[in-house]
Amino acid sequence: MTALRIELRRSTALWAGLLVLVSGTGMLALVMSSGVRWTGNSTSAVLGLRLPLAYVWALVVGLAVFQGMRDSRARVTELFDATSRPGWVRLGTLASAVAGVVAVATALLCAGLVANVALGGGFVSAGFVPLLVTVVLALASSVLLGLAVGRLLPHPLTAPVALVATFMVATTAGRALEVTTPGDEISPLALLTPVMDAPSSDLVTTSASVDLGQIAWFTGLGVTAFLLLVARTHLGRLAALVPAGLAVVLALSIMPVKYSDVLVADSIASRLVCEGKVCLSQAHSDDLPRTAAVGRDVLAKLAVLPDAPTEIREDTSAMAHLTAPQRDQKTVYVRSQGHPRVLTMTDDQLRLELLSGAGVAGCSGPNSFNTYEGVVRYLTAGYFNGELAELASEPLMWNSDRLRAQIDQAWQQFRGQSAQEQLNRVARARQMLLTCQDSERVLDVLKASR
Structure with missing residues (x-):
């Protein structure tokens, strides 16, 4: 616990959590207009977070990559490798601090949306829970991946490139999910990101296949990212890719290919x-x-x-x-x-x-x-x-x-x-x-x- 408290003070963990809360709230205020009814249902409110998540996601990944380069920037990589303390313990503490704070901040942001619905007299149900779990896993695993990339590629351009690349992936995936008719086909690859334009309805939610596929993918991605972060050999880094590979195969086998299977009626709200x-x-x-x-x-x-x-x-x-x-x-x-x-x-x-x-x-x-x-x-x-x-x-x-x-x-x-x-x-x-x-x-x- 002492090491965790030290990492909370000396790392960007608290700043990353603050970034999630401030940027998430700010983007919600900009993207959502006062005329929409997304605040009338807690599930719709959390689903509405998916669009501004494109910006939040990119910022968090960029900050995590910058944090991952800490040892290289301080030129202490060889010194820490020579200590008797296992490297995975120290790096695991750092990962727990940054990813944990981001996960808590994301959960608080979602809880704030639900509280806003409740205070406004809207409809609150447990339908938002799968959406909350998916968003928390997405940001936490992305933080771990950012730390790993920063540690493996400690170059001054790595952080800005990672930020821009994440934003481009998010916006491309968001556009790929824009349809005009329910029968339009989509690429399941677009569902491997947490970004989605909120539909003009407060009676729908993502289907179970989308939720399960995304949870499987982001869990596998997080495991791979952590193993990449602590691996010291090339063979270890290759082995670290296995969880993400299995997760993406499983997720793509679950994900729907038609938009009408991506969104379903909220069984509680639409009763x-x-x-x-x-x-x-x-x-x-x-x-x-x-x-x-x-x-x-x-x-x-x-x-x-x-x-x-x-x-x-x-x-x-x-x-x-x-x-x-x-x-x-x-x-x-x-x-x-x-x-x-x-x-x-x-x-x-x-x-x-x-x-x-x-x-x-x-x-x-x-x-x-x-x-x-x-x-x-x-x-x-x-x-x-x-x-x-x-x-x-x-x-x-x-x-x-x-x-x-x-x-x-x-x-x-x-x-x-x-x-x-x-x-x-x-x-x-x-x-x-x-x-x-x-x-x-x-x-x-x-x-x-x-």
Whole structure:
């Protein structure tokens, strides 16, 4: 313990821990905007740390490499090699000090995120624990690798090169995990880094295969790094590579190749909680009383339709932030993920949103724009509302003179029909939306063009 206390004082261990806390907090403040809902779920909060981890990871590795060159810079390598005390004991103490402090600092950073969620009234569950373990292992093993590299390559350029190389690997891996559809394939090699852009959802987490693969890889990497640090012979250094080699083979055999297998629904946060015929995820259960009141009104208005929907449920599927919402004849789905988030809307906005499409969401995916589909949503919402009103999810169409004129013209054509014909047209449009038929044809049905 005395040797450990000495290393804590004379090494960069405490500075490395402070670097993790300060740089991690600073990058979170820069990367995360106040408008995102990642603070609503502890699992999402810890997952949100993965993006700024690219910067923290590089800084910590660079500092560890610099620390690893201590004996060479002080020109005492041969002196320590000549002492009777085993070298692995002294180096093990140094490794324990630096890696241990970084691990504790990383755990404190994650704990701070969870505490922030709890203090803000968000949803806290044990779902964040695998993510915390992975991040702690990633930084601790990277520190050990940095110490080993610094000891083996004591050159003035080693530390800056290691820092830049780590950052480049992190950013490259992050870009490799950027996809547009759930079916996109990814390279499992990208999952060998702890970096990942947090998804626009607070109901997902990494899959068990990703967690187990990363834990196996970073554990093997840490063992190899420590053995490299204390090895004195070339044969010993070659043997030290075996744990990392076995770990990478095991990890790559576990890692998924499709993005839809990388992220899965958070089984705790996405569990449905119901009030009558309205159900929301457990993470959003605070919004349930308000949503249930609006939902009952929506179901009552939609009851005039043949085969009307009978329940309202939140779309908690893992890929809801990348795909068009689910659709079912008996269910009106609440789209809480992606943008815009309907649960943040006012009661009137939420009511119109659920009524649009006659209770059926649009067929376009996130971040896409379809004029015909937008007009259909305005007309169907206006039918149940009694008049046209702005949809919070389609403000561009409402505020554009050209598009607003198109909506008004279609509305006049629709309202020029008899009350029964309007109902029949809306019911027919709903059936077409359920099967995602061409949106221009759906609009023609409402306007009585065909």
